[in-house]
Amino acid sequence: xxxxxxxxxxxxxxxxxxxxxxxxxxxxxxxxxxxxxxxxxxxxxxxxxxxxxxxxxxxxxxxxxxxxxxxxxxxxxxxxxxxxxxxxxxxxxxxxxxxxxxxxxxxxxxxxxxxxxxxxxxxxxxxxxxxxxxxxxxxxxxxxxxxxxxxxxxxxxxxxxxxxxxxxxxxxxxxxxxxxxxxxxxxxxxxxxxxxxxxxxxxxxxxxxxxxxxxxxxxxxxxxxxxxxxxxxxxxxxxxxx
Ligand code: DX5
Ligand code: ZN
Numbered sequence: 001x002x003x004x005x006x007x008x009x010x011x012x013x014x015x016x017x018x019x020x021x022x023x024x025x026x027x028x029x030x031x032x033x034x035x036x037x038x039x040x041x042x043x044x045x046x047x048x049x050x051x052x053x054x055x056x057x058x059x060x061x062x063x064x065x066x067x068x069x070x071x072x073x074x075x076x077x078x079x080x081x082x083x084x085x086x087x088x089x090x091x092x093x094x095x096x097x098x099x100x101x102x103x104x105x106x107x108x109x110x111x112x113x114x115x116x117x118x119x120x121x122x123x124x125x126x127x128x129x130x131x132x133x134x135x136x137x138x139x140x141x142x143x144x145x146x147x148x149x150x151x152x153x154x155x156x157x158x159x160x161x162x163x164x165x166x167x168x169x170x171x172x173x174x175x176x177x178x179x180x181x182x183x184x185x186x187x188x189x190x191x192x193x194x195x196x197x198x199x200x201x202x203x204x205x206x207x208x209x210x211x212x213x214x215x216x217x218x219x220x221x222x223x224x225x226x227x228x229x230x231x232x233x234x235x236x237x238x239x240x241x242x
């Protein structure tokens with residue numbers, strides 16, 4: 001069974017920007033709005049300066065939503081944590097190319113647990129380093145901000161990098177999602193989609209207030225992203241011009 005095809009667009013709200021005091025309500029809202037995966041950002045204070053959470057939050061989310069749990073490990077030596085996050089209920093685990101010696105072996109360790117395996121690449125790492133391992137992974141995550149915090153601006157060099165990965169996936173007809181993460185909002189998502197992304201992580205644009213003085217509305221946030229994607233999704237369905 002294929003998983004990445006046909007090229008449908010998937011939205012992944014990032015829990016990092018949610019209100020943890022009412023996580024149940026927030027997750028219900030994004031699920032109601034048609035989110036596809038729930039993205040969980042794990043940071044260890046080493047690979048990135050910030051510290052977030054470990055498997056217990058994944059366990060809590062597992063009880064609160066039936067969405068697939070997409071765990072993004074921004075940690076040093078991530079393979080040692082695969083077992084714990086798998087037990088907590090993760091469906092996908094993504095590790096950073098920069099945090100492992102052998103990304104293919106890391107992906108194998110994740111797949112051996114029956115999970116989808118992702119590999120992420122930071123904005124400053126040459127994109128050529130990701131291309132050879134695409135046949136061995138389920139998710140290629142092209143970071144569109146420097147990892148470590150939500151609410152940053154989408155980096156202008158991102159579409160070029162996304163396009164390189166899309167070309168490699170299509171040339172080999174690979175069953176691999178092309179995910180982007182960072183600064184994804186209604187005014188940037190089409191740029192990422194037109195470059196070839198099909199899976200979009202969004203924190204601030206889903207969970208934070210959309211206008212000054214307004215209360216956050218995660219359901220409206222997901223819908224606004226879906227709406228902003230519509231023209232790009234239609235362009236993506238067209239066969240390439242010959
Ligand atoms: C950044 C994280 C992101 C973050 C995105 O290091 O990996 O997943 O939550 O947040 P926004 O969408 O606010 O840029
Ligand atoms: Zn992330």
